[in-house]
Amino acid sequence: MSEAKEITKKSQSNLAFAFFSLPKETRQDITTFYAFCRQVDDAADDPEVPLPDRRHWLQAWRHWLVRAEPNEPGFASELRMLIAKYKLELSLFEEVLLGVEMDLEPVRFENFEALHRYCYRVASAVGLVSIEIFGYRNAQCKQYAHHLGVALQLTNIIRDVEKDLLNGGRIYLPLGEMRMFGYSEEKLRQRIYNDAFVRLMQFQAERAHSFFREARRLLPAEDRRSMVAAEGMRAIYHALLRRMEKDRFRLFEKAYRLNHLEKAIILSGQIASKSLR
Numbered sequence: 001m002s003e004a005k006e007i008t009k010k011s012q013s014n015l016a017f018a019f020f021s022l023p024k025e026t027r028q029d030i031t032t033f034y035a036f037c038r039q040v041d042d043a044a045d046d047p048e049v050p051l052p053d054r055r056h057w058l059q060a061w062r063h064w065l066v067r068a069e070p071n072e073p074g075f076a077s078e079l080r081m082l083i084a085k086y087k088l089e090l091s092l093f094e095e096v097l098l099g100v101e102m103d104l105e106p107v108r109f110e111n112f113e114a115l116h117r118y119c120y121r122v123a124s125a126v127g128l129v130s131i132e133i134f135g136y137r138n139a140q141c142k143q144y145a146h147h148l149g150v151a152l153q154l155t156n157i158i159r160d161v162e163k164d165l166l167n168g169g170r171i172y173l174p175l176g177e178m179r180m181f182g183y184s185e186e187k188l189r190q191r192i193y194n195d196a197f198v199r200l201m202q203f204q205a206e207r208a209h210s211f212f213r214e215a216r217r218l219l220p221a222e223d224r225r226s227m228v229a230a231e232g233m234r235a236i237y238h239a240l241l242r243r244m245e246k247d248r249f250r251l252f253e254k255a256y257r258l259n260h261l262e263k264a265i266i267l268s269g270q271i272a273s274k275s276l277r
Contacts, residue, residue: 021229021271022134029085030133030229032078036061037096037126039073044100045167054104058097065093086132095125107170112207115157115174116150123156124149127230134227138220141227147218148234151211155237158204158244161251165189177203191252201249205241212238232267239266 019027019034043049043057063069064076065083082088099121109115127145157164157172164170171185178184181200188197212234219227236258244256258266 019229021232021267026133026135029082030130032075032082033129033133035075036079036093040097040100041103041122044103047168051104055101058101061097062094065090082133088129088132092125092129095121099125103170106168107164107172109172109174111174111176115172118172119150119153120146123153130230131227134229136220136223136226138223140218140220141223144215144218144220144223144227145230147211148215148230151208151215152233152237154204154208154211155241158201158208158249158251159240159256161188161201162191162255165191173200173204193250193252198248201251202245205245205249208241212241228270232270235266235270236263 019030022030040058040061043054046054064072065080068077099118102118109118124146127149128142131141131145164172165188169189171188178200181196181203183196183200215234240256240258
């Protein structure tokens with residue numbers, strides 16, 4: 001098994017799950033790209049590695065993306081071939097690296113404008129590379145990828161409130177919005193579950209819904225078939241968001257996820273709907 005495939009398999013992420021809907025060559029290519037995303041994200045999050053070493057390793061990827069060097073990751077050469085094959089913009093890889101580097105510092109966002117910038121880097125930029133690999137005909141697909149990436153990341157932020165607190169006390173909820181709902185950082189650290197928290201999380205969920213709706217509106221009809229994996233992701237994450245809403249965001253006591261059967265049913269529905277068009 002290739003290193004990229006092994007990294008992707010171990011991640012057990014919703015994104016990796018959606019790859020099963022793709023043709024073999026496309027699946028292999030997106031797996032290589034996803035291994036890069038997964039590895040740099042995990043590196044930024046690893047508390048056992050000193051912060052300077054994490055910074056140095058992420059900086060090294062800026063060199064590995066363009067030329068071979070000793071001690072580079074095993075799939076770096078595959079990634080360079082992928083960049084050449086699809087004429088991928090290095091600026092999008094830079095956005096991903098800038099995004100994960102934002103996680104190296106104590107995470108706080110005063111407003112949604114700042115959070116949106118983060119979401120674009122760690123999710124929308126990933127989507128913009130992915131659609132080049134999937135193939136598209138209408139340039140509007142780039143706006144689809146942008147909005148879908150933000151929707152997915154906002155759903156992740158809601159789901160991972162407790163996990164992020166445990167991981168260095170990270171807070172991705174906009175601080176200004178927390179104040180607007182009368183819910184302080186101290187209450188969040190104390191895991192206080194009350195009406196203010198539920199209203200705050202519903203506000204975040206409604207924003208995610210708006211990005212999901214806009215992504216769906218922006219998907220060009222001629223690109224629906226090639227975006228089947230992305231649409232599978234949209235459907236899976238939207239179902240996850242609705243589940244958290246229905247349960248009133250009991251995020252401090254539950255880990256929300258869809259099991260393999262639920263995801264398979266959703267993905268199969270997306271494949272069938274695209275086949276009928």
